[in-house]
Amino acid sequence: MTDLTFQFENLSEFMLMAGHGPYVWACYLITAVALIYLACAPLIKRRALFAELQRQARIESHELNKRKQASTENS
Amino acid sequence: MGWQWFHRLGSPRWFYEKTNAWIPWLALLSVALLLIGAIWGLGFAPADSKQGNSYRIIYIHVPASFLALAGYYIMAISGAVGLIWKMKLADMVMKSAAPIGAVLTFIALVTGAIWGKPTWGTWWIWDARITSMLLLFFLYLGVIALQEAFQHQATANKASAILALVGTVNIPIIYKSVDWWYTLHQPATLKFTGESPIDSSMLYPLLTMIIGFYVFFALVLLMRTRTEILQCERKTRWVKALAGGQAS
Amino acid sequence: MNVYEPSQNRNNQDSTIQAQSLNTPGVWSGFWATFKRDGLIAVRHRGEMANPIMFFLMVITMVPLGISPEKAVLAMLAPGMIWVVALLATLLSLDGLFRSDFEDGSLEQLLMSPQPLYFQVLAKVSVHWLVTGLPLTIMAPLLGVMLSLPSAGFAPLLASLLLGTACLSLIGSIGAALTVALRKGGLLLSLIIMPLYTPVLIFGASAVNSAVEGFPIGGQLAVLGAFLAVSIILAPLAAAGALRISVNG
Numbered sequence: 001m002t003d004l005t006f007q008f009e010n011l012s013e014f015m016l017m018a019g020h021g022p023y024v025w026a027c028y029l030i031t032a033v034a035l036i037y038l039a040c041a042p043l044i045k046r047r048a049l050f051a052e053l054q055r056q057a058r059i060e061s062h063e064l065n066k067r068k069q070a071s072t073e074n075s
Numbered sequence: 076m077g078w079q080w081f082h083r084l085g086s087p088r089w090f091y092e093k094t095n096a097w098i099p100w101l102a103l104l105s106v107a108l109l110l111i112g113a114i115w116g117l118g119f120a121p122a123d124s125k126q127g128n129s130y131r132i133i134y135i136h137v138p139a140s141f142l143a144l145a146g147y148y149i150m151a152i153s154g155a156v157g158l159i160w161k162m163k164l165a166d167m168v169m170k171s172a173a174p175i176g177a178v179l180t181f182i183a184l185v186t187g188a189i190w191g192k193p194t195w196g197t198w199w200i201w202d203a204r205i206t207s208m209l210l211l212f213f214l215y216l217g218v219i220a221l222q223e224a225f226q227h228q229a230t231a232n233k234a235s236a237i238l239a240l241v242g243t244v245n246i247p248i249i250y251k252s253v254d255w256w257y258t259l260h261q262p263a264t265l266k267f268t269g270e271s272p273i274d275s276s277m278l279y280p281l282l283t284m285i286i287g288f289y290v291f292f293a294l295v296l297l298m299r300t301r302t303e304i305l306q307c308e309r310k311t312r313w314v315k316a317l318a319g320g321q322a323s
Numbered sequence: 324m325n326v327y328e329p330s331q332n333r334n335n336q337d338s339t340i341q342a343q344s345l346n347t348p349g350v351w352s353g354f355w356a357t358f359k360r361d362g363l364i365a366v367r368h369r370g371e372m373a374n375p376i377m378f379f380l381m382v383i384t385m386v387p388l389g390i391s392p393e394k395a396v397l398a399m400l401a402p403g404m405i406w407v408v409a410l411l412a413t414l415l416s417l418d419g420l421f422r423s424d425f426e427d428g429s430l431e432q433l434l435m436s437p438q439p440l441y442f443q444v445l446a447k448v449s450v451h452w453l454v455t456g457l458p459l460t461i462m463a464p465l466l467g468v469m470l471s472l473p474s475a476g477f478a479p480l481l482a483s484l485l486l487g488t489a490c491l492s493l494i495g496s497i498g499a500a501l502t503v504a505l506r507k508g509g510l511l512l513s514l515i516i517m518p519l520y521t522p523v524l525i526f527g528a529s530a531v532n533s534a535v536e537g538f539p540i541g542g543q544l545a546v547l548g549a550f551l552a553v554s555i556i557l558a559p560l561a562a563a564g565a566l567r568i569s570v571n572g
Contacts, residue, residue: 004119014118017128020193027132027186028113031139034182035109035291038175042298049305053318210518217515224505230572234501237565238515241497244557245519252522259529 084164087304088313094297101294108287116280123277129193132186134281138288139183140204143211144246146176146292150218151243154236164300166232167307169239170222171299175292177215184208203257207250214242228307353438357446365454371419375412375455376462382408383466394471401470402480402531406524409459409484410491414516416455417495418502418509420447421566425503431570440563448496448559456488472535479534479544486547487527493554494519500565504572523550 008014017024083089116134123130150172157165187205192198199205218235225231273281308314365372386404387397424430433443463484464477472480498516502508530543 004115006118007121008118017131018122020127020129020131023129023189023193024117024131027135027189028117030185031135031182034178038178038295039291039298042295042302046302046305049302049309050318053309053315057315057319210521213514213518217518220511220514221501224502224508224511225572227572230504230568233568233572234565237497237561237568238501241519241561245522248522249518252525256525256529 085162087164087167087308088311090164091301091304094301097297098294101290101297105287105291105294108283108290112280112283112287116277116284120277120280121274126194129190132190133277134284136183136186136190137281138285139179139186140208141285142288142292143176143180143183143208145289146172146179147211147214147239147246148243149296150176151236151239154232154239157232158236158240163307164304166229166236167303168296168300169236170232171296171303173215173219173222173235175295175299177212177219179288179292180208180212180215184212201257201260203254206257207253210249210253211246214246218242348438350439350442353436354442354446357433357443358450361447361450362453365450372454372458375416376458378412378415379408379459379462379466382411383469386470397471398473398535401467401472402476402535403528404470405463405466405472405480406484406487406528406531409463409488410520410524412459413455413488413491413495414513414520415509416451417492417499417516418512420451420496420499421503422499422508425570430503430566434567434570440566441559444496444500444559444562444566445555448492448562451496452489452492456484456492460484460488472531475537476531476535479531479540482544483527483530483540483547486544486551487523490523490547490550490554491520493551493558494523496562497558497565500562500569502569503566504569523547526550 008017015021015025112134116131120131122128150169153165153168153172156162157169184205187208188199191200191205218238221238222231222235225234305314305317383404386400390396390400421430424433434440436443460481463480467477467480495512495516497519498512501515502512505511526543526546530540530547533543534540
């Protein structure tokens with residue numbers, strides 16, 4: 001393969017990119033944010049869904065216990 | 076025997092459990108490819124003779140454009156499968172693919188516009204590719220908006236499937252029309268990749284990024300579809316058990 | 324054996340076949356029935372026919388007010404502006420294509436009839452075009468005069484709009500069918516249909532522009548004709564499918 005040499009003198013040159021730095025880095029940054037959003041959104045939705053289901057399960061078991069208690073008290 | 080997996084796909088639960096193991100591998104692969112490709116393209120590929128360093132945006136713009144178009148076809152095909160074979164899973168894949176494709180189209184548009192500033196001195200230029208991307212973005216937004224508008228999920232899926240299919244038929248027509256329109260108004264054609272063949276030292280990081288984007292798309296599509304499965308099947312016992320297991 | 328007499332023998336095939344050929348309506352009879360009905364409704368609501376035309380006129384009037392009344396500027400804008408506004412006027416009128424039938428239940432009846440839905444949709448779209456697209460096309464030369472369109476552009480304007488508005492009605496019917504069951508379907512309809520309209524707009528406006536610059540426009544008109552042919556075949560199919568989904572969903 002072709003020889004891989006780092007194309008810039010030092011890190012600050014890398015940042016500046018001969019004046020084109022802001023454009024290139026803005027693009028990469030926006031893309032990184034967008035891709036991270038795409039990856040995280042389903043995870044957050046899943047967590048919210050599970051929290052909701054757990055809450056519902058708690059409410060249901062609470063009601064079930066109350067009804068059991070009421071029936072044992074009556075009998 | 077060969078079609079068994081196709082029929083198994085009718086069960087969202089089977090799909091969910093089967094793909095449990097795929098996620099970490101896809102995540103690892105996509106992150107590795109994207110990081111390698113990005114660092115390679117940013118730091119190790121030589122600068123372009125005409126455009127200098129701003130051409131490095133190509134390593135995002137081109138993969139995003141490919142995926143934006145591919146994503147629409149994936150959405151349309153899964154919509155068609157859901158419409159014809161009435162497969163719930165296919166509908167879920169279609170619904171999940173739409174926002175991913177829209178975001179990728181957005182990335183392609185923004186990077187294309189930002190690339191235009193140092194290259195042509197303007198933030199926006201009505202050239203064939205960007206205009207076609209913009210129309211593709213509108214096609215995505217239409218499908219997403221149609222999905223959101225219906226209250227009954229099954230109706231929403233069928234309607235979006237039809238819209239996606241109509242859009243698919245139109246995409247080549249739109250691209251060709253915009254291409255032709257642009258040749259009328261721009262005497263000097265300036266293509267992003269130029270008329271000269273791209274050098275191999277620039278091509279390899281580009282290929283890496285393209286493959287990385289494809290794998291990432293597969294990863295996010297899978298994750299979104301799985302969450303959609305959980306959402307649709309949330310009243311079933313296996314999903315409730317899954318949710319309960321998270322408490323511990 | 325006389326067909327109208329009950330047959331003596333057990334085998335009634337001959338008489339039934341004869342009877343069937345007399346009673347079964349042909350495929351186009353559904354088309355004409357719907358066409359006549361929609362046409363009658365349109366004629367009875369003659370005032371509504373004026374709405375797209377007035378919209379056309381008023382928006383074109385805003386162009387010199389908003390941009391510039393200079394002849395040179397207007398002449399350059401004219402072909403594209405007339406085309407864009409014609410497109411918008413068509414979009415606005417599309418929402419009503421199926422909606423009133425949907426609301427009073429006659430759309431459901433249409434879906435249940437044994438006639439193929441394709442022809443029913445084609446009939447409705449034809450009436451829509453006769454009531455919207457055709458008047459817009461006829462109005463266009465007047466608006467061309469108001470916008471200082473060069474004389475070479477008038478015939479191409481008519482030709483391109485004639486073919487183009489028919490395409491717009493057909494393609495738009497798909498969007499109308501998809502959104503007919505939704506409450507605020509109108510704006511969503513525009514959102515969905517606009518990208519699909521761009522090829523028609525590009526070639527239609529380009530035909531007028533090229534003619535003004537002195538080039539032959541056979542190519543553009545041929546492409547518009549091709550769009551129309553494909554739309555006539557495919558659009559009612561998609562719209563019919565979408566109608567079934569909207570009504571039954």
